[in-house]
Amino acid sequence: MANDNPSIISHVSLGTNQFDKARAFYLKALAPLGCKIIMEHPGVAAFGKQFPEFWVGEPHDGKKAEIGNGTHVSFAAGSKAEVDAFHKAAVAAGGSDDGKPGPREEYGEPYYGAFIRDLDGHKIEATFWDEELAKKLGMG
Template sequence: MENDFPSLISHVSIGTNDFDRATRFYDAALAPLGCKRVMEHPGAVAYGRLYPEFWVQVPIDGAPASRGNGTHFGFLARSRAEVDAFYQAALAAGGVGDGAPGPRPHYGAPYYGGFVRDPDGHKIEACFWDAALDETADA
């Protein structure tokens, strides 16, 4: 039972003030990670590899969407190349770089990530944990 779910998180949602722009951005930025639209409702799209994990939506209360200071969303990549491709696709789709892809030794030797701001200003990241560099794996 312990390994039935690959993730601790069921899903997260972010708000947007320009739904069409946001979904075009995430269609492009998440494709290199093997993610696609897996569910849609009026004003809401869910992305994932197999099931809805990341929602982009117009706020249900009708108030303007805003981003959280200190909040960011990290997407798992299967390789450094996927992190690089995510970063380039996100920039090409209208994102703004917030930390080019590369090692982040302060997160651990195996960590490789790239950070982008989406068109609404949300901070997103793709990251890869290179198990071959994990010195704690045999501990």
């Protein structure tokens, strides 16, 4: 059976030292992007729209979760308004602003994003890539 998922990534996992709070945070922060919990096991939850693409949970080895310097996870948004709503929801859920919504021209004129630090300090982002503008600019 063919898989129509256009992503090159199967899934991404982030560790947490406060699973119940992290689960609640991601339920609120990812809701504006149309994400929900697809699958759960004790101490871990998988979010996505159709597939379990983003996992948050207690480390499998039982050790303390740590933050990766230079690591972040970016979630695809369908519009600039979704990026804005993600940022607002994530801050309201207890995350901290790490880059307000707006264009990031250093990544290309069609790029619009917002950065958050989650409850464990992981850097997450929502990104909208304006495909029409990219085509006009010869980038797509």
